[in-house]
Amino acid sequence: MSRPAHLLEHDHEDLPRKQRRERARAERKALEQAAATGVARRTRMTQLGIVLAVVVVGIVVVLLASGESATIKRIAPETAAARNVTHGIGKLLAGIPQSGTALGQPTAPVTLQYYGDLECPVCRAFTIGALPSIIQKDVRGGELRVEYHSLQTATREPEVFNSQQLAALAAGKQDKMWNFIETFYHEQGEEDSGYVTESYIQGIARQVHGLNIAQWTSDRGEDALANQVQRDAQAASNAGLEGTPAFLLGRSGGTLRRFQPSSYTEPGSFEAAIDKLAKA
Amino acid sequence: MSARTLRITLTVFTLAGLGIASYLTYVHYAGIKPVCTAGGSCEKVQTSVYSELAGVPVALLGLLIYMAVFGLLLGPENESTRFAMMALTLVGFAFSAYLTYRELFSIHAICEWCASSAAILTLMAPLSVWRFLRGAPSRPVIGPGQRSVESRGQSVVLSNNL
Numbered sequence: 001m002s003r004p005a006h007l008l009e010h011d012h013e014d015l016p017r018k019q020r021r022e023r024a025r026a027e028r029k030a031l032e033q034a035a036a037t038g039v040a041r042r043t044r045m046t047q048l049g050i051v052l053a054v055v056v057v058g059i060v061v062v063l064l065a066s067g068e069s070a071t072i073k074r075i076a077p078e079t080a081a082a083r084n085v086t087h088g089i090g091k092l093l094a095g096i097p098q099s100g101t102a103l104g105q106p107t108a109p110v111t112l113q114y115y116g117d118l119e120c121p122v123c124r125a126f127t128i129g130a131l132p133s134i135i136q137k138d139v140r141g142g143e144l145r146v147e148y149h150s151l152q153t154a155t156r157e158p159e160v161f162n163s164q165q166l167a168a169l170a171a172g173k174q175d176k177m178w179n180f181i182e183t184f185y186h187e188q189g190e191e192d193s194g195y196v197t198e199s200y201i202q203g204i205a206r207q208v209h210g211l212n213i214a215q216w217t218s219d220r221g222e223d224a225l226a227n228q229v230q231r232d233a234q235a236a237s238n239a240g241l242e243g244t245p246a247f248l249l250g251r252s253g254g255t256l257r258r259f260q261p262s263s264y265t266e267p268g269s270f271e272a273a274i275d276k277l278a279k280a
Numbered sequence: 281m282s283a284r285t286l287r288i289t290l291t292v293f294t295l296a297g298l299g300i301a302s303y304l305t306y307v308h309y310a311g312i313k314p315v316c317t318a319g320g321s322c323e324k325v326q327t328s329v330y331s332e333l334a335g336v337p338v339a340l341l342g343l344l345i346y347m348a349v350f351g352l353l354l355g356p357e358n359e360s361t362r363f364a365m366m367a368l369t370l371v372g373f374a375f376s377a378y379l380t381y382r383e384l385f386s387i388h389a390i391c392e393w394c395a396s397s398a399a400i401l402t403l404m405a406p407l408s409v410w411r412f413l414r415g416a417p418s419r420p421v422i423g424p425g426q427r428s429v430e431s432r433g434q435s436v437v438l439s440n441n442l
Contacts, residue, residue, distance in 0.1 A: 037415075044413050051367045055374045062333065062378060122328065156388075191386065242321075260313070 075187040077203040082187065086207050089182045092132055096139055098175040101228075103135070104145035110138070110277045112146045112270075113248040113256055115232070115241055118164050118184045119196060120154035122264060123245045127185040129265030137271065143278045145252060148181055149232040153244045160196050163220075165229050167201045170219035171208055179208045251277055283357070283417035290365070290407060291353050297346045297400045300393050304339035314393060325391035330382040338379060342397060345372045349404075359416070366412040373398075373405035 075081045096103060112134075116123035138144035148168070155161040164184070171180035183204050189195030205216055219225065239248060239258060250256035262269040281289075307314045307326060316322035325331065331338055349368050352361045376398035383390050 040415055041413070044415065047363060048366065048409060048413065051370055055370050058371070059374050059378050062375075065334075192388075 077187070077207055082207060085183065085186045086209065089179060089186070090209060092135060092182070093178055096135070098172075098178050100172045100175070101147045101149065101169070101177055102145055103148075103178045104139040105142045106145070108139075108142055108145040109252055110144045110274050111250060111252040111256060112144060112259075112274070113149055114146055115149045115151040115236055115244055115246040115248070116181075117151060117153045117155050117161065117244045118168065118181065119161075119188065119191060120244045121188065121191055123154075124185045124188050126245045126264040127182065130261070130263065130267040130270060133267040134270050134274070137267075138274050138278075144274050148177065149235065150229060151232065151236040151241060151244050151246065154191055155196070156192060162226070162229060163198075164196055164201060166220050166222075166225050167205065167216075169225040169228055170216045170222070171205065171211060173219045173222075173225075174211055174215065176208050176211050179211075180204060183207050249273060249277065251280060283411075286407065286411055287353060287357070290404060290411075291350075293400050293404050294346055294350045294353060297397055297404075298343070298350060300397045300400075301339055301343035301346050304393055304397075305337060305343050308337045308339050314391070317392065321389040322391040322393065325383055325387055325389050325394060328382075328387045330379065330386065338375075341375070342372070345375075357417075362408075362412040362415075366408045369401060369405040369408040373401040376401045 075085060093103070097105060099106065114126075114131075116127075134144065135146070139146060150161075150165045150168075152158065152161045155164070168177055168180050168184070171177045187204065189200075205211055205213060236246070239246075241248075241258070245264065247259040247261065248256035249259035259270075259273060304314065304326070308331070314322040314326055326339075333341065345368055349365060349372075352365050352368070355361060376394075379394060380398050383394065
């Protein structure tokens with residue numbers, strides 16, 4: 001039996017309404033999704049912003065922290081700190097024979113050649129780190145003789161490098177080179193700040209106890225010393241040394257071989273190698 | 281770029297970075313000289329005061345970051361892992377930038393290994409950020425033994441053992 005006419009009409013109206021409802025629902029859903037995507041995007045941007053902010057702060061902290069440890073507090077001469085330094089160096093080297101670039105007994109069976117740049121911070125780390133123990137034990141004990149040689153690395157200008165090294169060698173003519181270089185290393189300034197001026201070099205020399213300044217000034221111009229600097233550069237090149245500090249170690253008068261320590265601040269690897277050579 | 285291509289690209293970069301960081305960490309602890317075509321530059325950088333942060337070798341820190349990123353790439357991809365990768369690669373990139381600054385302006389020597397790692401992170405960071413901002417892929421990432429079907433306007437991933 002067919003439906004009454006008025007109910008048939010309702011069926012026709014329902015269909016488009018159903019479709020309208022479905023379409024409205026679909027549109028609402030699309031709008032919700034778009035809103036959700038927009039919210040998600042904004043949330044992610046915020047999260048990205050927070051991460052970036054944290055990273056930037058982190059890097060600033062690292063910069064400041066490493067800057068401080070790397071920034072060496074310049075010890076000015078004629079200050080109490082400088083007097084402490086000089087006193088300490090005096091005690092370290094007291095009674096140990098020096099001759100030119102060498103520190104230690106001429107009869108010592110083992111020789112260590114220490115190639116450094118006076119402005120090099122790692123050389124400074126070694127000089128105030130492992131070296132004092134090595135001097136106290138092996139040099140004082142008569143087993144070891146250390147020779148200081150130069151290799152330009154940290155110093156930017158060749159003229160400055162020459163000037164500071166000649167100043168050190170001139171002190172060596174009065175057998176006080178090691179006092180000079182120890183003082184220099186202890187009182188290094190910030191790398192690359194141009195702190196090594198004539199005035200600075202004079203300041204170091206004045207702290208070397210017993211150094212005849214007039215003699216030292218004259219010796220700085222000696223050709224023989226300038227040649228020494230050249231020879232060091234050549235020897236370093238021949239030995240394939242590129243960075244500082246660099247070490248050549250061996251029996252005195254024999255072949256010296258490249259020595260790579262496992263630490264610049266702990267003397268252990270040096271001691272082991274030196275003892276082995278001394279007993280050889 | 282599809283989500284899958286992006287993942288593969290990032291994985292390739294991460295493997296390269298892992299290799300470099302592993303080598304540099306090994307070199308640091310073995311106390312040997314790194315292979316270097318630029319003369320003693322690498323050694324100068326590797327033994328500088330900036331090669332350690334609070335006593336931890338910088339190479340090791342890089343290795344840890346690369347390992348974490350690799351772990352994230354191996355696992356399932358979701359909002360959290362995308363966020364974590366973005367954060368890690370940004371940290372890695374920023375740290376590499378800082379170290380490069382130190383190489384150029386404090387040490388005055390470039391280590392080619394460090395430069396390569398920095399380049400890798402410079403590429404990975406923006407890719408990870410983009411991947412994070414994009415959100416969930418419209419086509420889901422299909423793993424092995426899976427296939428995708430459309431169901432009610434959504435992509436559904438089915439596994440073979442279903």
